[in-house]
Amino acid sequence: GESVGLHLPTLSVQEGDNSIINCAYSNSASDYFIWYKQESGKGPQFIIDIRSNMDKRQGQRVTVLLNKTVKHLSLQIAATQPGDSAVYFCAEKRRMVTGGGNKLTFGTGTQLKVEL
């Protein structure tokens, strides 16, 4: 899950297993959520998104689940591969109060390590 501070939570999984990465968000007014994957030294890469009127969305090998009651988001990766090793961030999107536009608020991320 998400945490505050410099120490990233780490999830270690065996190659071929399923991974579940969790995220708690803070604002019940957030209407759009995104998962990003960030490899070391690179920019975040979009994985999958979900709107607040949905509770589940599936992509290729990934599923995002949204539980608005407890403000919880999860990313499930099926048949985890070595190339999935990275830091995964959830982000919640809200309209900015001033200036217009949308603001993404990021969690601190979870380090996924895939063991061979």
Place this chain on the structure above:
Amino acid sequence: DGGITQSPKYLFRKEGQNVTLSCEQNLNHDAMYWYRQDPGQGLRLIYYSQIVNDFQKGDIAEGYSVSREKKESFPLTVTSAQKNPTAFYLCASSIETDTQYFGPGTRLTVL
């Protein structure tokens, strides 16, 4: 080949110097953003721009400045007033209500 480019990839600055980080996109996106990332932390918003010739402060704008003279370009200047500028800087762009797509980042180090 469409996308967002940032340059340089690595940048070294002496204390007291201003430096400018480049961000260019050919995605025809109206909105552009600058974030700062520190080790083990999430991204924090510095500045954003919804349209050409307009920009707004984000959560940590102090010590930074931007311009948006062209739709494709959103340069960020890190001024000498920024007390702790060493970080990984990320630029993003989006269609107004859509997902933000990120560039490869610039790592700035103060010597």
